[in-house]
Amino acid sequence: MNSTIDTIKNRRSIRKYENKKISKELINEIIDAGIYAPSSHNSQPWNFTIITHKKVIDELSDEIKAWYASLVKIGVPLSFIKKVREAVEGMRRMVNSEKDLFFYNAPVVMIIHAKSHEFYQKDCACCAQNMMLAARSLGIGSCWIGFADIVLNKSRKMRKKLGIPVSHRIMATLVFGYAVKFPSKALPRNRFKKDFI
Numbered sequence: 001m002n003s004t005i006d007t008i009k010n011r012r013s014i015r016k017y018e019n020k021k022i023s024k025e026l027i028n029e030i031i032d033a034g035i036y037a038p039s040s041h042n043s044q045p046w047n048f049t050i051i052t053h054k055k056v057i058d059e060l061s062d063e064i065k066a067w068y069a070s071l072v073k074i075g076v077p078l079s080f081i082k083k084v085r086e087a088v089e090g091m092r093r094m095v096n097s098e099k100d101l102f103f104y105n106a107p108v109v110m111i112i113h114a115k116s117h118e119f120y121q122k123d124c125a126c127c128a129q130n131m132m133l134a135a136r137s138l139g140i141g142s143c144w145i146g147f148a149d150i151v152l153n154k155s156r157k158m159r160k161k162l163g164i165p166v167s168h169r170i171m172a173t174l175v176f177g178y179a180v181k182f183p184s185k186a187l188p189r190n191r192f193k194k195d196f197i
């Protein structure tokens with residue numbers, strides 16, 4: 001197997017991080033790999049907000065937690081609907097946990113945001129994947145936090161607080177850090193349909 005395919009197959013979402021900072025040089029190296037992603041018309045729509053202050057990460061995590069806690073309250077009366085009940089139970093577990101189940105105590109939270117543009121979501125997803133792969137190749141773990149994307153897109157207040165232009169949409173929230181352990185095996189992938197024509 002060549003080293004690129006090896007990195008792709010060994011990247012895993014990491015949810016336990018060591019209490020160790022990532023140097024600015026490495027963060028910049030990861031971003032540099034991100035911006036070599038393809039983008040429609042070479043538009044390169046991505047912007048990055050990088051949070052490394054633990055206090056700011058904790059505050060953001062608490063605000064996200066509070067947002068989901070309010071959703072639980074709204075969902076409870078509708079819990080007779082199976083799908084709502086399951087979603088409420090999942091959110092309740094996250095909200096009530098002592099652990100940080102949003103950012104997993106990662107030392108870096110990175111938000112990719114962009115102004116609306118044709119294909120900007122796809123462009124930024126390519127950029128995010130480049131960064132997660134680059135991180136893995138540098139011995140750094142990562143995880144995409146879609147739960148944070150949702151809240152940050154809803155909350156103008158949080159975007160403003162982080163200095164993200166309110167006209168920008170949140171494309172991806174990624175956490176990075178040194179993995180306590182890289183799982184040895186990828187999760188099994190589903191069977192898929194493959195048609196050669």
Ligand SMILES: Cc1cc2nc3c(=O)[nH]c(=O)nc-3n(C[C@H](O)[C@H](O)[C@H](O)COP(=O)(O)O)c2cc1C
Pocket residue numbers: 011012013014015143144145146147148186187
């Ligand atoms: C758009 C997107 C959103 C995700 N959101 C979360 C999340 O909020 N929390 C989390 O722990 N993992 C999240 N993940 C990670 C997935 O759960 C993970 O990629 C999947 O289970 C496959 O595992 P692997 O990444 O280790 O191969 C997200 C992944 C993607 C692509």
